Amino acid sequence: MESDSSRKKGLELLSKLAQAHGAPGREAAVRRIFRDELGSVETDRLGNVFFKKTGAALNPCIMVSGHMDEVGFVVQSITHAGLIKFIPVGGWWSHTLLAHRVRILTRDGVEIPGVIGAKPPHFLTDAEREKLIKTDDMFIDVGAATDEEVRKRFGIRPGDSIVPESPFISLHNPDYLLCKAFDNRVGMALTIQSLQMLCEVRHPNTVFGVGTVQEEVGVRGAQTAGQTVNPDAAIVLEGTPADDFPGIPVEERQGAVGRGVQIRVQDPSAIMSPNFVDYALDLAHSHGIPHQVAVRRSGATDARAFQLHKQGVPTIVLGVPARYIHTHNSIIHMDDYLSALRLTMAILENMDSHIFENLIAFS
Numbered sequence: 001m002e003s004d005s006s007r008k009k010g011l012e013l014l015s016k017l018a019q020a021h022g023a024p025g026r027e028a029a030v031r032r033i034f035r036d037e038l039g040s041v042e043t044d045r046l047g048n049v050f051f052k053k054t055g056a057a058l059n060p061c062i063m064v065s066g067h068m069d070e071v072g073f074v075v076q077s078i079t080h081a082g083l084i085k086f087i088p089v090g091g092w093w094s095h096t097l098l099a100h101r102v103r104i105l106t107r108d109g110v111e112i113p114g115v116i117g118a119k120p121p122h123f124l125t126d127a128e129r130e131k132l133i134k135t136d137d138m139f140i141d142v143g144a145a146t147d148e149e150v151r152k153r154f155g156i157r158p159g160d161s162i163v164p165e166s167p168f169i170s171l172h173n174p175d176y177l178l179c180k181a182f183d184n185r186v187g188m189a190l191t192i193q194s195l196q197m198l199c200e201v202r203h204p205n206t207v208f209g210v211g212t213v214q215e216e217v218g219v220r221g222a223q224t225a226g227q228t229v230n231p232d233a234a235i236v237l238e239g240t241p242a243d244d245f246p247g248i249p250v251e252e253r254q255g256a257v258g259r260g261v262q263i264r265v266q267d268p269s270a271i272m273s274p275n276f277v278d279y280a281l282d283l284a285h286s287h288g289i290p291h292q293v294a295v296r297r298s299g300a301t302d303a304r305a306f307q308l309h310k311q312g313v314p315t316i317v318l319g320v321p322a323r324y325i326h327t328h329n330s331i332i333h334m335d336d337y338l339s340a341l342r343l344t345m346a347i348l349e350n351m352d353s354h355i356f357e358n359l360i361a362f363s
């Protein structure tokens with residue numbers, strides 16, 4: 001019964017968060033959801049948001065965080081003909097962009113729909129068909145005749161942020177969910193839901209739920225969030241790239257959709273605390289939580305900044321594998337979300353000062 005209500009709440013959060021507009025540096029809509037869900041929250045001067053839950057002890061202080069931003073774009077200029085030139089903000093592959101819908105957020109808070117224009121095949125030369133078109137050569141059409149109309153009537157200006165248009169849907173098997181921005185609204189939903197659950201249980205520590213800004217442009221918010229919270233340990237919650245599709249050898253797969261929460265051991269930006277990884281693995285085993293272990297050849301998360309705060313912060317990354325991230329349409333499995341939630345809660349309900357001392361014991 002409890003897992004039914006967790007599933008329902010998780011779905012509600014995922015739907016709301018994934019559809020919110022939150023390009024790097026423009027995370028207000030996600031911050032509003034965090035505030036609505038958790039009530040009394042604080043922000044720092046970069047826009048990171050914090051919710052503190054004190055348990056039975058002040059220490060250890062554990063930070064549970066997700067990044068609020070998603071990969072998006074920014075308006076660079078407007079052509080005389082009223083078309084919008086744009087720059088990617090975060091990692092995109094331009095193959096995935098042509099003929100896709102986007103939403104431009106104006107200063108007045110209005111979202112203007114548009115489409116990234118694509119030449120029809122009728123006008124393509126043989127050479128053009130073979131090549132990758134650069135984003136610099138693309139434009140967004142919002143249905144206007146002149147630059148003046150775009151500026152005055154639509155209220156669009158250079159600097160306005162742009163995100164994919166992509167409604168949240170359950171697929172034919174309703175455990176599979178499809179939307180933009182599961183990287184990282186999955187982490188935000190997990191952060192919010194775990195803090196809400198923590199308010200109902202006893203825990204031997206103090207926990208900060210955190211939403212960071214600007215992760216997709218080089219983990220910028222995480223640097224100030226670490227200063228603000230000054231945590232003893234950190235759990236980074238992420239929508240991580242799934243690798244269970246053709247072209248990746250089966251024996252190298254470590255992020256299959258539907259196979260459980262992903263415990264990341266290492267990526268080029270962070271070697272996770274080995275003691276913390278072992279502790280998470282032990283908890284996953286003892287609680288029967290489906291999980292998979294990942295050693296990543298590429299990628300980075302907020303762990304990069306958190307682990308280097310002050311004398312060092314034992315940090316782990318828990319991921320929900322998401323296929324096709326950094327595109328308009330990514331797919332996750334609800335059971336993986338719930339596995340990540342269970343493991344996060346197991347850590348938060350168990351980690352007391354004695355366990356924390358073991359995490360930072362080096363031989």
Ligand SMILES: [Zn+2]
Binds near residue numbers: 067183184215239
């Ligand atoms: Zn991410």
